Amino acid sequence: MRSVFHDQLEQISDGLVELSRLASEALGRASTALLEADLSLAEQVISDDEKIDALRRQIDNDTIDALARQQPVATDLRQLVTTLRMTSDLERAGDLARHVAKLTRMRYPDHVLPAELHPTFAEMAQVAEQMVLRSGEIIATLDTQGAAELKAQDDTIDRLHRAVFGILLDERFHGNTQLVIDATLLSRYFERYADHAVSVATRVVYLVTGGWNDDIDPDDRSWREHEAVAPHEVPRSEL
Amino acid sequence: MRSVFHDQLEQISDGLVELSRLASEALGRASTALLEADLSLAEQVISDDEKIDALRRQIDNDTIDALARQQPVATDLRQLVTTLRMTSDLERAGDLARHVAKLTRMRYPDHVLPAELHPTFAEMAQVAEQMVLRSGEIIATLDTQGAAELKAQDDTIDRLHRAVFGILLDERFHGNTQLVIDATLLSRYFERYADHAVSVATRVVYLVTGGWNDDIDPDDRSWREHEAVAPHEVPRSEL
Numbered sequence: 001m002r003s004v005f006h007d008q009l010e011q012i013s014d015g016l017v018e019l020s021r022l023a024s025e026a027l028g029r030a031s032t033a034l035l036e037a038d039l040s041l042a043e044q045v046i047s048d049d050e051k052i053d054a055l056r057r058q059i060d061n062d063t064i065d066a067l068a069r070q071q072p073v074a075t076d077l078r079q080l081v082t083t084l085r086m087t088s089d090l091e092r093a094g095d096l097a098r099h100v101a102k103l104t105r106m107r108y109p110d111h112v113l114p115a116e117l118h119p120t121f122a123e124m125a126q127v128a129e130q131m132v133l134r135s136g137e138i139i140a141t142l143d144t145q146g147a148a149e150l151k152a153q154d155d156t157i158d159r160l161h162r163a164v165f166g167i168l169l170d171e172r173f174h175g176n177t178q179l180v181i182d183a184t185l186l187s188r189y190f191e192r193y194a195d196h197a198v199s200v201a202t203r204v205v206y207l208v209t210g211g212w213n214d215d216i217d218p219d220d221r222s223w224r225e226h227e228a229v230a231p232h233e234v235p236r237s238e239l
Numbered sequence: 240m241r242s243v244f245h246d247q248l249e250q251i252s253d254g255l256v257e258l259s260r261l262a263s264e265a266l267g268r269a270s271t272a273l274l275e276a277d278l279s280l281a282e283q284v285i286s287d288d289e290k291i292d293a294l295r296r297q298i299d300n301d302t303i304d305a306l307a308r309q310q311p312v313a314t315d316l317r318q319l320v321t322t323l324r325m326t327s328d329l330e331r332a333g334d335l336a337r338h339v340a341k342l343t344r345m346r347y348p349d350h351v352l353p354a355e356l357h358p359t360f361a362e363m364a365q366v367a368e369q370m371v372l373r374s375g376e377i378i379a380t381l382d383t384q385g386a387a388e389l390k391a392q393d394d395t396i397d398r399l400h401r402a403v404f405g406i407l408l409d410e411r412f413h414g415n416t417q418l419v420i421d422a423t424l425l426s427r428y429f430e431r432y433a434d435h436a437v438s439v440a441t442r443v444v445y446l447v448t449g450g451w452n453d454d455i456d457p458d459d460r461s462w463r464e465h466e467a468v469a470p471h472e473v474p475r476s477e478l
Contacts, residue, residue, distance in 0.1 A: 071310040169416050177408050184423045
């Protein structure tokens with residue numbers, strides 16, 4: 001027979017899976033809004049972010065309640081502390097989706113991006129959205145193999161992030177300064193969004209394998225990318 | 240007579256103050272390196288980031304140890320959970336300082352920024368560095384008034400962030416695309432760094448006043464700024 005406490009832990013885990021689903025849906029919609037200059041979809045993402053924030057609060061409250069009432073130790077304590085970190089990652093991922101939606105709304109009725117940047121951003125959006133959805137499955141199944149997959153997908157994101165800079169820096173590209181600023185920030189938002197999926201998956205690995213020191217900085221890869229954006233370093237094949 | 244547990248809590252609080260000092264020092268040095276194209280200082284910031292990460296791990300381990308051994312409730316539990324969030328903020332602030340240093344190193348021996356952007360970035364760096372240092376004082380003294388000061392300083396950061404975009408978008412500005420990308424990312428790093436100081440201070444307020452729901456998103460202000468960067472909206476006085 002399962003204890004009340006383990007039912008609580010399962011409920012918390014279910015909440016995390018739902019949070020990742022909402023964050024994934026938010027980016028999917030924000031990306032469609034971005035690429036189609038769809039104002040009402042952008043507005044929906046912006047207002048729906050409150051649902052993500054509310055669910056995050058609820059999970060955090062349940063987690064802290066479990067810490068206070070159940071006085072857990074060992075694995076259970078680790079799971080609860082890790083939960084607080086994962087809710088933070090997923091809520092932040094939702095914020096980044098909202099940023100994409102807000103930029104879409106700001107530039108409406110114009111498209112934020114010119115057609116030549118659409119394929120790269122469309123692919124980045126699709127991969128990033130899938131990554132956060134996958135992070136939810138990894139939480140549900142404690143699938144440590146899945147974390148390795150997510151890191152591989154993050155390499156794809158890094159390549160696409162570089163490709164955005166490559167397009168902007170190409171001499172054949174003639175966008176104005178506002179567009180360069182917008183594309184730079186957008187690309188950074190997608191890249192950070194994907195980082196949060198990797199963080200969640202890495203925390204699951206630490207949870208399962210028993211380590212504590214999950215001071216993850218997937219963002220550091222973004223610098224390797226950025227280092228690679230000096231014009232002479234961008235492979236022609238990526239332009 | 241104080242309990243062992245309260246000595247532990249005090250030691251954890253001291254650790255947080257030191258962590259904020261290190262993160263503040265990192266940004267100060269990174270900014271000097273940026274503005275003076277000082278390679279060895281940039282290298283120092285990059286290598287010293289390990290000290291920040293190590294201290295963060297130590298505080299997190301001590302905090303989790305206290306959760307496991309002392310089974311705290313009420314205020315003590317809140318302090319420990321809040322600590323885990325603050326270490327995350329301060330470590331991330333340190334990462335952003337390292338990003339500034341890495342960009343400095345990448346462009347060396349060139350300066351990353353042209354002279355006309357130096358005053359704005361110098362002011363942004365000084366205010367942001369002070370904010371994280373102040374967040375440490377706020378932790379040490381549980382000074383809820385200090386949080387309000389930090390929010391006011393963050394408005395200054397937002398104004399300077401807007402000013403950077405204003406300069407980039409001004410027709411008199413003739414930087415190349417790489418410079419626009421670099422300046423956009425740098426400005427975003429400083430702005431996010433300052434956000435983490437506000438997060439820390441806001442968490443102290445929640446800790447003192449008893450709330451749990453510190454789902455802080457100071458970053459959202461960055462969007463109001465960004466919304467204001469459309470050329471026609473940037474006040475001439477900020478150019």
